[in-house]
Amino acid sequence: MSTVKQAGGRPRESRVDHALAEAVRALLSEHGYASLTVDAVAARAGVSKAAIYRRYATKEEMTFAVLVHDLREEPPADTGSLRGDLTALAARIGDQIGRSAADVMTGLLADVRADAALGARFAATYLAVERSVIATLLDRAVTRGELPERPDSPVVHALLLGPLFTWPIVLGEDPDRIPKLAPVVARIVADALIAGALPPAAQDGLSGGS
Amino acid sequence: MSTVKQAGGRPRESRVDHALAEAVRALLSEHGYASLTVDAVAARAGVSKAAIYRRYATKEEMTFAVLVHDLREEPPADTGSLRGDLTALAARIGDQIGRSAADVMTGLLADVRADAALGARFAATYLAVERSVIATLLDRAVTRGELPERPDSPVVHALLLGPLFTWPIVLGEDPDRIPKLAPVVARIVADALIAGALPPAAQDGLSGGS
Structure with a gap:
């Protein structure tokens, strides 16, 4: 498990990261999200609270990084087509969602949305990383000539x-079915983009001003 | 505001319902979701707690019914096409999401997903109503000959x-842009269904057993 503030990856740091990740997963499994505290994670992992706060500013960032993804998320390898690239990304997103319990994801999301500063930080870090991965895939499609311009990344x-988030977390459907849903979603989105269903970012007024 | 248990719509009941809805909205606006209690709603609305519990089994059901939709949600009028029907439904869903603050929606969702009994009840009531509305629109498209069979309603x-839920609530994007996003989503879904992107419910293994 890599970390937010650490760029290198020294062995000693990796052992702490691993211990933190194991502690977070064990405590969530045993007691749920509401009871999770930085104190409890530090005690379970056998590290100091300072070691945790050197990595993560808040309990929420620690939980998201351990369960979903950290800040070093890379674009999937170029598959040669937009549909292939989006299928690879949807599989990864589906896997991230499918392995986290719905009560943990919703508890985490409620914390993030109940605190404007936390929400802004979340947007500037984890969401920005995901957005950048999507922009990379769209730019590849433009370079290949599959798309005339980059569509609006947030859309x-x-x-x-x-759909992948909503399936288990809002609708309460079986997360084991996500691996079958993910390629369906990817195909629908790729086909829609290639068919021109979204106007380019500069003109659509969806994510721009207007 | 209509209610869960009341089928009629007697004037006295409607006044209580209206007072409850006003009280829920006012308290959420002033103090947020975490502080909302049935006691506070009863006091603010000038009704007994018993009057609330005659209508809603829990705080969460009361909040959902007031803010999003109650159990008498009807399918939108037949527009003559699947795309038209889905556009009407997406506009309604977008409106329901857009008028609720993200912290309220996420707090409510966290409560529902933290309690298995509450989650099951939510699935059997509010989600089932939405699912039934979608099935009605899909059946209309089958009758028109736009679709050969009804695709999987949960999918x-x-x-x-x-996408409409995710836009403001997970991604933190501007809810004021939902009215432009909703028809884009409806068109993409309608086109995908008509193009056969989803196998019929009986065969796809997404929402069935398999």
Whole structure:
């Protein structure tokens, strides 16, 4: 498990990161999200609270980084087509969502949305990383000539993430079915983009001003 | 504001319902979701707690019914096409999401997902109503000959609701842009269904057993 503030990856740091990740997962499994505290994670992992706060500013960032993804998320390898790239990304997003319990994801989201400063930080870090991955895939499609211009990344983000997030977490459907849902969503989004269903970012007024 | 248990709509009941809805909205606006209690709503509305519990089993059901929709949600009028029907439904869903603060929606969702009994009840009531509305629209499209069979309603539900829910609540994007996003989502879903992107419910293994 890599960290937010650490760019290198020294062995000693990795052991702490691993211990933190194991502690977070164990405590969530045993007691749920509401009871999770930085104190309890520090005690379980056998590290100081300072070691945790050197990595993560808040309990929420620690939980998201351990369960979903950290700040070093890379674009999936170029598959040669927009549909292939979006399928790879949807599989990854589906896996991230499917392995986290719905009560943990909703508790975390409620914390983030109840605190404007936390929400702004979340947007500037984890969401920005995901947005950048999507922009990279769209730019590849423009370079290949599959798309005339880059469509609005936030809208593509919502189209891809939305059904996969909603399936287990809002609708309470079986997370084990996400691996079958993910390629369906990816195909629908890729086909829609190639068919020109979204206007380019500069003109659509969806994510720009207007 | 109509209610869960009341089928009629007697004037005295309607006044209580209206007072409850006003009280819920005012308290959420002033103090947020975490502080909302049935006691506070009863006091603010000038009704007994018993009057609330005659209508709603829990605080969460009361909040959802007031803010999003009650159990008497009807399918939108037949527009003559699947795309038209889904556009009407997406506009309604977008309106329901857009008028509720993200912290209220996420707090409510966290409560529902933290309690299995509450989650099951939510699925059997409010989600079932939405699912039934979607099935009605899909059956109309089958009758018109736009679709050969009814596609899997839960998947269509996730495709339609997912991006609209995700936009303000997960991604923190501007809810004022939902009215422009909703028809884009509806068109993408309608086109995908008509193009056969989803196998019929009986065969796809997404929402069935398999």
